[in-house]
Each structure stands twice: as C-alpha cells, then as structure tokens.
Amino acid sequence: MRSGTSWHNWAGNQAARPAQVVSPRDVEELTELVKAAERDGLRVKAIGSGHSFTAIGITDGVQVRLGGLSRLLSADRATGLVTVEAGMPMHRLNTLLEDEGLALSNLGDIDRQTVAGAISTGTHGTGRALGGLATQVRQLQLVLGDGSVVTCSATERPKLFSAARVGLGALGIVTTVTLQAEPAFALQAQERPMRLPVVLAELDELVAGNEHFEFFWFPHTDRTLTKRNNRLPGGAPTRPLGRRRAFIEDELFSNGVFGLSCRMGRLVPALIPRINAFTGRSLGRRTYADVSHKVFTSPRRVRFVEMEYGVPAQAVQEAITGIARVIEQQRLRVSFPVEVRFTAADDIPLSTASDRASAYLAIHMFKGQPYETYFREVEAVMKGLDGRPHWGKMHSLDASSLRSTYKRFDEFLAVRDRVDPLGRFANPYLDRVLGGVERRQG
Numbered sequence: 001m002r003s004g005t006s007w008h009n010w011a012g013n014q015a016a017r018p019a020q021v022v023s024p025r026d027v028e029e030l031t032e033l034v035k036a037a038e039r040d041g042l043r044v045k046a047i048g049s050g051h052s053f054t055a056i057g058i059t060d061g062v063q064v065r066l067g068g069l070s071r072l073l074s075a076d077r078a079t080g081l082v083t084v085e086a087g088m089p090m091h092r093l094n095t096l097l098e099d100e101g102l103a104l105s106n107l108g109d110i111d112r113q114t115v116a117g118a119i120s121t122g123t124h125g126t127g128r129a130l131g132g133l134a135t136q137v138r139q140l141q142l143v144l145g146d147g148s149v150v151t152c153s154a155t156e157r158p159k160l161f162s163a164a165r166v167g168l169g170a171l172g173i174v175t176t177v178t179l180q181a182e183p184a185f186a187l188q189a190q191e192r193p194m195r196l197p198v199v200l201a202e203l204d205e206l207v208a209g210n211e212h213f214e215f216f217w218f219p220h221t222d223r224t225l226t227k228r229n230n231r232l233p234g235g236a237p238t239r240p241l242g243r244r245r246a247f248i249e250d251e252l253f254s255n256g257v258f259g260l261s262c263r264m265g266r267l268v269p270a271l272i273p274r275i276n277a278f279t280g281r282s283l284g285r286r287t288y289a290d291v292s293h294k295v296f297t298s299p300r301r302v303r304f305v306e307m308e309y310g311v312p313a314q315a316v317q318e319a320i321t322g323i324a325r326v327i328e329q330q331r332l333r334v335s336f337p338v339e340v341r342f343t344a345a346d347d348i349p350l351s352t353a354s355d356r357a358s359a360y361l362a363i364h365m366f367k368g369q370p371y372e373t374y375f376r377e378v379e380a381v382m383k384g385l386d387g388r389p390h391w392g393k394m395h396s397l398d399a400s401s402l403r404s405t406y407k408r409f410d411e412f413l414a415v416r417d418r419v420d421p422l423g424r425f426a427n428p429y430l431d432r433v434l435g436g437v438e439r440r441q442g
C-alpha cells in the first residue's frame with residue numbers, strides 16, 4: 001500500500017492524490033481492502049488505464065489498481081466465451097484471443113484501456129448492427145461495498161447484471177468479465193477522402209452498406225476521410241500494410257506530422273484553417289486487410305481533450321451542421337477532425353445507445369489549446385438533439401438532465417441503492433451525474 005501518490009489521466013486534465021493506492025493480487029485481498037476502507041470510512045475507486053477525460057475515476061480515498069488481476073482465466077473456442085480478470089488491457093486480450101483463434105466482434109479506436117475500464121464507461125466503436133463493448137459481456141463478478149463477492153449474468157441477479165455492464169464504477173469493483181467472442185476474422189479497410197456534402201448526401205447508404213463505417217471531417221474545410229471496414233470471407237488472404245508503410249503513414253503522418261501541425265496551430269491559431277485544408281488535400285486512398293483488432297485500433301500519440309455525444313441516428317446531419325455552425329459563429333480554430341460513428345440500439349440502462357440506434361460525434365482539442373467555448377457550444381447543440389454524453393469524455397451534464405434522456409435512469413439508481421447504499425464507490429463526478437447518495441440514505 002502506498003499513500004500520498006499522485007495520479008493523472010492520459011490526457012493530463014484530471015489529477016488525484018488518493019489517501020492510499022493499493023494493488024491487490026487476488027479477489028480475497030481486494031475484499032479485505034474494501035472492508036478495511038469501510039472501517040476507515042474511506043471511499044474506494046478502481047482505476048483502469050486512466051484513458052477517461054472526465055473525473056469519473058478520481059478518488060481522495062483508496063485507489064485500486066488492478067494490474068495484479070489481469071489474467072486470462074478461460075477461453076472456450078466452441079462457445080466463444082472468454083473470461084478475463086478485470087485489469088486485463090484490451091491490447092493483451094486481443095492478442096490472447098488471436099492465439100486462441102477468437103476475436104471480439106467490434107472494438108473502439110484504441111486498445112490501451114483495461115477491459116473493466118472500457119465497459120464501465122460504455123466504450124464503443126462503429127457499426128450499424130453492433131453495440132458497444134458492454135453488449136458483448138455475458139457475466140461479471142464484482143466486489144460490493146460491504147466486501148461481498150457476487151456474480152451476475154442474464155439469469156443470475158439479472159438487474160445487477162443489466163446495470164453493471166455500463167456501471168460507471170458506481171456499483172462495485174469488477175473483478176472478472178466474461179465476454180462473448182467469435183471465431184477470429186479479418187477485415188478489409190478502405191480509407192477514402194470524400195467531400196462532406198457528398199458524405200452527408202450518401203450517409204444512409206454508406207452506413208447501411210458497410211459493417212463498420214465512420215468518417216473524420218476536417219473543420220474549416222469540406223474534406224473528410226471516410227473509413228469502411230468489412231469482413232473478408234474466411235480463409236481469404238490478408239494484405240496488411242507493410243511495416244515500412246504502416247510506420248510512415250500511421251506513425252510519421254498520423255502521429256508525428258499531425259502532432260507537429262497541431263503544435264504549429266496552437267502557436268499560431270490563424271494558420272489552422274490552412275493547415276487543415278492542406279491535410280485534407282493530402283489525404284490519400286488506401287486499402288489493406290488484416291486481423292480484425294489490427295484494423296479496428298491504432299496508436300494515438302498526440303494528446304488531446306475530447307467530448308463525445310451520442311444522438312439518435314436520424315439526428316446525425318443536424319448534429320454535424322450544428323458543429324460547423326458553432327465553429328463558424330464563434331470564430332473558433334479547430335485543428336482536430338470531428339469523428340462520426342454509428343452503433344445499434346442496446347438494452348443497457350446507462351449505455352449511450354440505450355433503446356436507440358445512435359450516431360456519435362466526437363470533438364477534440366489539442367492539449368493546451370482553449371477548448372471551453374467549443375465544447376460548451378457544441379454541448380448545447382447536442383443537448384438540443386437529446387444527446388447523451390460519453391461517460392468517459394468531457395461534458396457538464398448533471399443528474400437532472402441525464403434523467404430526462406435516460407428512460408431507465410432510476411432503474412440504475414435503484415440497483416446502486418441496493419448494492420452500494422453508503423456510496424463506498426462514489427466520487428464527486430458520480431455525485432454530479434447520478435446524484436449524491438446522502439439524498440437517499442434517510
């Protein structure tokens with residue numbers, strides 16, 4: 001146990017100095033730590049890889065690091081069911097699954113998160129027929145506020161299971177996760193620059209006609225980079241980017257040169273529209289095919305802050321034109337592209353796609369550049385479209401506005417009341433977005 005250790009997240013916009021930092025080696029040690037925290041009157045918070053931009057993982061009590069609970073426990077090739085400890089990083093899981101001839105059906109943009117951290121905030125990728133990572137969860141084991149250990153699934157404690165798939169770290173510490181994987185598959189990726197008006201005019205077909213469609217729009221221009229990922233038939237040969245080409249395109253241009261142009265833009269914001277126009281013109285087509293996780297995810301070395309809202313899928317055009325209007329009216333200078341993705345509806349109470357097919361609009365600002373006006377004004381547009389903020393990305397909503405967009409908000413709170421009535425896993429962020437536990441104690 002360490003005390004007084006400071007912690008900050010990946011983006012560097014959230015910091016904490018927990019009273020204690022603990023790294024349990026097994027579930028028994030974890031339950032003892034939670035019981036000790038109860039005796040000492042300390043709050044407890046598990047932390048993953050710190051890739052959330054919000055204060056969702058902050059604690060001044062006991063910070064639980066789950067690096068010691070990160071093993072693959074079982075992988076059944078016949079059923080595709082895979083059980084891992086909660087601290088397993090996604091990149092290690094992807095490689096282990098590949099070794100077993102398995103893969104997850106969909107992934108987000110990066111693979112640095114832990115499994116529990118990723119599902120807890122509703123991490124998602126893109127794909128009209130697919131939900132976020134949490135929809136692939138089949139069973140969870142959690143340590144609750146009183147130190148008890150419970151498992152839950154669709155048939156065992158179904159209400160807890162339903163809520164805890166996107167649990168915001170509010171219901172307990174997840175110790176193991178069982179995920180539904182499928183036989184490994186390869187994806188063909190097609191990246192093509194397109195003009196924004198053409199993308200918007202053809203959006204329905206682009207989304208419906210591809211298993212995973214997304215696009216990046218470069219503000220101050222009408223240029224986009226579209227990405228279509230579709231499965232290759234089983235046994236078809238893959239055509240990965242050569243190591244040299246991957247280095248030049250992904251590392252040098254997507255990270256190195258992009259980072260340099262962001263730094264130039266931060267120094268001289270007036271240059272940003274010209275830099276974006278140049279970047280937009282330089283975008284090329286490329287097609288490659290590789291095992292799925294290598295196509296879904298890529299490294300992100302340029303640091304930024306981010307806000308992402310899910311809106312009803314049919315509101316996507318209005319959302320994009322709203323963002324463009326904000327940038328123009330507020331005379332903002334934005335070097336980062338706006339990322340637009342799509343997912344199917346799901347049945348998870350606090351998933352951003354709960355009960356509705358969704359489009360996601362992610363806006364970013366290079367680290368160190370002012371983001372407040374951009375995020376505030378775009379948030380107003382998204383709220384007007386019944387938008388729901390990603391739990392791990394910056395936003396300012398509180399419990400009252402969130403309750404109005406989540407039909408099953410009170411169902412989640414009822415579960416929380418049952419499993420954590422004293423708010424052992426609460427923190428100021430959860431008090432804001434869910435309401436404080438004091439309110440319900442008396």
Ligand SMILES: Cc1cc2nc3c(=O)[nH]c(=O)nc-3n(C[C@H](O)[C@H](O)[C@H](O)COP(=O)(O)OP(=O)(O)OC[C@H]3O[C@@H](n4cnc5c(N)ncnc54)[C@H](O)[C@@H]3O)c2cc1C
Nearest residue numbers: 048049050051052108109113114116117123124169174392
């Ligand atoms: C560069 C970058 C790219 C990203 N790309 C995407 C993307 O493509 N799609 C997307 O949806 N999101 C994306 N995100 C957001 C990211 O996936 C989420 O914020 C995710 O929650 C981060 O996982 P983590 O392991 O870092 O968790 P943390 O940020 O460390 O923690 C997140 C929450 O999970 C809780 N938690 C962690 N472990 C446990 C546990 N064992 N039990 C209970 N609660 C726990 C924490 O308490 C906290 O509340 C991105 C973020 C970054 C920085």
